[in-house]
Amino acid sequence: MTALERVRRARWQLLAAVILTALLWAATLAMGIILLAATVGAIVWLPLAVRVVILPLAALAALTAAAVVLWRGRAARSVQRVALWIEEREPSLKFAFVTAIDNRIAPEEQHRDLHAHAAAADVEGIVRRGWLRALARAVISFALVGAALAIVAPRELLRAAGSDLRRSVRAGPAAPMANRLATLSARVVPPAYTRMSAQTVDEPAGVAALIGSRITFSGKGAADGVRQLLGNDTVEARRDGGEWSTGVTMPAIPDVITLLDRDFRRLVVLEPLTDSAPSLRLTLPERDTTYQTVPRGRLVIESSATDDIGLAYGLVEYMLSSGSGESFDTKRTNSRRFAYGNRRAGTIRDIILLDTMQLAPGMVLHVRAVAFDFNDVTGPGKGVSETRTLRIAEPIDSTSINPAPPVPIDSMWVSQRLLNMRTDTLIRTQRRMERATFVGKSSVYSNDQEAIRQRVLAVIALLEDTGVGDTFETETSAKLRVAADLMRTARMHLGVAEPDTAMPYMKRILAILDEIRLANRYYLRGLMTPVAVNIERVRLTGTDSASADARSAREALANANAALARRIDAVAALARTSPAAAADSLAYIRVAALSTAPAAAAALADAIVTLRRGGSAERALARTRRALEPPPRTISSPTEWGGIAQ
Amino acid sequence: MSEFVFATLEYASGDWESAPALPENLIDTVAKHTSIDIAPVGVNVKLGFPEVFNYPFVWMTGHLPVRFTDAERRNLKRYVERGGFIMIDDHNHDITGEFHKTAHEEIERTFGRMTRLKNDHELYSCFFVFENGPPNTNHELNGWGDNLLHRYLDAVLVNGRIGLLYSSKDYSSEWNFHAETKRTMQDDPTKFGVNLIVYALTR
Numbered sequence: 087m088t089a090l091e092r093v094r095r096a097r098w099q100l101l102a103a104v105i106l107t108a109l110l111w112a113a114t115l116a117m118g119i120i121l122l123a124a125t126v127g128a129i130v131w132l133p134l135a136v137r138v139v140i141l142p143l144a145a146l147a148a149l150t151a152a153a154v155v156l157w158r159g160r161a162a163r164s165v166q167r168v169a170l171w172i173e174e175r176e177p178s179l180k181f182a183f184v185t186a187i188d189n190r191i192a193p194e195e196q197h198r199d200l201h202a203h204a205a206a207a208d209v210e211g212i213v214r215r216g217w218l219r220a221l222a223r224a225v226i227s228f229a230l231v232g233a234a235l236a237i238v239a240p241r242e243l244l245r246a247a248g249s250d251l252r253r254s255v256r257a258g259p260a261a262p263m264a265n266r267l268a269t270l271s272a273r274v275v276p277p278a279y280t281r282m283s284a285q286t287v288d289e290p291a292g293v294a295a296l297i298g299s300r301i302t303f304s305g306k307g308a309a310d311g312v313r314q315l316l317g318n319d320t321v322e323a324r325r326d327g328g329e330w331s332t333g334v335t336m337p338a339i340p341d342v343i344t345l346l347d348r349d350f351r352r353l354v355v356l357e358p359l360t361d362s363a364p365s366l367r368l369t370l371p372e373r374d375t376t377y378q379t380v381p382r383g384r385l386v387i388e389s390s391a392t393d394d395i396g397l398a399y400g401l402v403e404y405m406l407s408s409g410s411g412e413s414f415d416t417k418r419t420n421s422r423r424f425a426y427g428n429r430r431a432g433t434i435r436d437i438i439l440l441d442t443m444q445l446a447p448g449m450v451l452h453v454r455a456v457a458f459d460f461n462d463v464t465g466p467g468k469g470v471s472e473t474r475t476l477r478i479a480e481p482i483d484s485t486s487i488n489p490a491p492p493v494p495i496d497s498m499w500v501s502q503r504l505l506n507m508r509t510d511t512l513i514r515t516q517r518r519m520e521r522a523t524f525v526g527k528s529s530v531y532s533n534d535q536e537a538i539r540q541r542v543l544a545v546i547a548l549l550e551d552t553g554v555g556d557t558f559e560t561e562t563s564a565k566l567r568v569a570a571d572l573m574r575t576a577r578m579h580l581g582v583a584e585p586d587t588a589m590p591y592m593k594r595i596l597a598i599l600d601e602i603r604l605a606n607r608y609y610l611r612g613l614m615t616p617v618a619v620n621i622e623r624v625r626l627t628g629t630d631s632a633s634a635d636a637r638s639a640r641e642a643l644a645n646a647n648a649a650l651a652r653r654i655d656a657v658a659a660l661a662r663t664s665p666a667a668a669a670d671s672l673a674y675i676r677v678a679a680l681s682t683a684p685a686a687a688a689a690l691a692d693a694i695v696t697l698r699r700g701g702s703a704e705r706a707l708a709r710t711r712r713a714l715e716p717p718p719r720t721i722s723s724p725t726e727w728g729g730i731a732q
Numbered sequence: 733m734s735e736f737v738f739a740t741l742e743y744a745s746g747d748w749e750s751a752p753a754l755p756e757n758l759i760d761t762v763a764k765h766t767s768i769d770i771a772p773v774g775v776n777v778k779l780g781f782p783e784v785f786n787y788p789f790v791w792m793t794g795h796l797p798v799r800f801t802d803a804e805r806r807n808l809k810r811y812v813e814r815g816g817f818i819m820i821d822d823h824n825h826d827i828t829g830e831f832h833k834t835a836h837e838e839i840e841r842t843f844g845r846m847t848r849l850k851n852d853h854e855l856y857s858c859f860f861v862f863e864n865g866p867p868n869t870n871h872e873l874n875g876w877g878d879n880l881l882h883r884y885l886d887a888v889l890v891n892g893r894i895g896l897l898y899s900s901k902d903y904s905s906e907w908n909f910h911a912e913t914k915r916t917m918q919d920d921p922t923k924f925g926v927n928l929i930v931y932a933l934t935r
Binding site: 405414450452454473475560561562617618620621624627633 | 861
């Protein structure tokens with residue numbers, strides 16, 4: 087092979103290397119631009135103007151890189167330049183190669199030594215090393231950028247950039263596309279277990295639905311470029327007939343979903359509704375009981391169960407505890423299951439035979455009803471009734487514990503009921519009675535009413551005595567005070583022979599006592615006898631060393647409502663200048679309010695809708711502020727004179 | 733400033749009064765070692781009633797299953813969230829016992845899972861220093877109950893502060909003796925109670 091043939095061969099190899107290197111650098115630069123955009127996009131939101139230029143910029147970078155490489159490698163087209171390039175890398179040739187390729191200057195038959203010298207040159211090795219060096223740099227750069235891009239995986243960005251670019255190319259600057267979020271509807275499909283039908287909400291500021299519901303947002307126009315953002319997740323809208331649509335599953339906590347169309351955006355508050363656990367009310371046994379002897383016979387347990395969506399099944403749970411001192415044993419059993427087939431209400435009824443339970447003094451039976459719903463999203467929801475505690479009295483108890491005194495409410499209720507019956511009889515027999523007899527009897531009943539009132543006052547004093555020289559009004563004592571006030575009025579009317587006027591008061595008294603009687607379900611096995619410690623005698627007589635350190639004041643609890651009110655005040659100022667921005671801000675405030683201040687959240691929804699319609703949200707915001715204020719204090723009972731307490 | 737009153741918590745189910753000598757004993761210990769203005773007599777306070785909010789520290793114990801009423805559950809949550817300190821001690825010292833299981837069920841239903849309290853928590857150094865965390869009880873060392881040495885206490889924390897402390901160590905048995913008996917003891921086992929009260933009142 088002549089020197090010329092070898093150079094031509096090297097030229098083709100170098101040309102191929104230049105083209106390959108140009109392609110690799112072009113791809114590397116294009117990927118680099120996309121990588122840069124993806125990195126920036128992960129930190130800040132990229133506006134439409136930037137998204138549109140990402141792909142053209144990448145293409146331009148690729149073309150530029152390719153052009154630069156090709157320009158720099160343009161010498162590979164010339165045989166002489168290639169020969170010189172070889173000479174530069176092999177100085178020992180001393181231009182023999184350049185001379186040998188020109189047959190006019192140095193014909194082979196006249197310059198055999200020159201051609202032999204040129205033939206000895208390792209042209210293939212020089213060319214191989216040359217293009218390997220150039221390619222290696224390009225391949226390494228390509229691999230590094232490619233790997234980084236694979237990690238970042240900006241598929242969403244590429245899709246968005248592509249669709250934005252296509253749309254801008256198709257539409258052109260003269261035909262701007264309308265806001266495709268201007269009309270919006272949300273179709274809510276509740277979870278399958280609820281068996282509820284789907285609903286559609288038009289122009290939603292917020293969507294309230296059960297957790298796990300499928301919500302589909304849709305609007306008019308093509309789907310390209312319409313996206314939804316929820317947290318860090320971006321979902322492209324899909325084509326649905328002539329509309330775009332996108333979907334989300336209702337999360338467990340309130341959130342804001344952002345719908346985007348180029349630089350248009352629309353916020354929708356997601357308000358998750360919780361499927362409440364079943365609610366149970368144990369109707370039998372009516373209250374806690376202490377049996378003085380081992381009970382026999384049947385015990386009926388009955389409970390009503392309700393659920394906001396549907397009940398699956400219910401049962402009765404029994405726990406029988408026995409033992410004393412440091413040794414206790416508890417056995418658990420359940421009744422059979424009562425199936426409800428998704429009905430909203432049902433009854434649980436079970437009967438146990440006490441004779442078969444081998445009961446003994448000191449045993450305690452805990453009974454409660456339990457029901458489950460069909461919730462397969464966050465549940466199943468389990469509801470339990472209050473527990474009834476049925477005890478069998480222990481004849482010998484701890485010496486430190488005194489027997490509990492009988493509950494006085496029961497006896498007062500019986501006395502009042504009897505008095506009411508007698509007064510009722512007096513009213514009915516008034517016409518057949520001598521006036522003096524009637525007045526006398528009414529007077530006696532007046533005294534009876536006063537006697538009951540005195541017992542009530544004694545119980546109030548007992549209830550409010552803390553044993554340490556201080557008094558506190560309790561829930562029961564407050565109700566008893568109302569009853570005592572009514573008793574005084576009833577006594578007064580009975581005293582002046584007006585039993586028919588006294589009767590309404592007496593009925594209310596009986597109702598109050600009945601309410602307290604049923605509510606007062608505490609049974610104390612005994613009352614701990616407080617033992618007084620002689621503080622003065624023992625004060626600081628301890629000899630153990632301690633290391634009490636500095637105390638710091640505890641921080642006051644944060645007032646969440648006040649913080650919300652401050653945020654609303656800031657938005658109220660914004661509403662005058664930028665209603666759309668104010669509506670968006672209120673949407674975020676509403677998410678925070680949904681869990682802590684539901685009333686304020688409802689008022690905020692009105693404010694958002696009003697602002698979006700271009701109206702004034704002042705009224706709705708005022709309602710929101712009122713909802714965030716602490717509730718007014720109420721006085722449960724009149725004072726001694728029936729006036730307002732100071 | 734009003735005096736501190738030791739309160740024993742009454743609840744509808746179970747045997748809340750199972751450690752009748754404990755209040756007297758802890759009042760005695762607090763008076764012996766601190767200048768806290770403490771009432772000489774403890775009180776029993778019903779969890780289901782609003783009076784419970786008058787006491788910054790309440791002691792709850794028992795052997796039998798714990799089933800709170802709705803009012804009790806509501807008050808317990810409010811009490812802890814508003815800065816109260818409730819000590820719940822398993823008088824069975826048995827993690828397979830019904831008190832432990834049902835009390836845990838009620839606590840988790842009300843607050844979620846409890847946090848394991850580290851043994852270098854300030855509770856163990858706010859007055860007396862307990863380098864190894866909660867002091868052991870004789871019931872643990874003798875292998876009674878669940879035959880376990882419980883090295884940690886569990887807690888419900890509210891803004892980093894203990895609002896509810898749960899113990900399987902059975903301090904209710906350990907400290908349930910007449911205060912005068914301490915004179916015959918080399919070491920006062922109720923000192924940890926001082927830390928509980930000091931923490932509840934100062935943190």
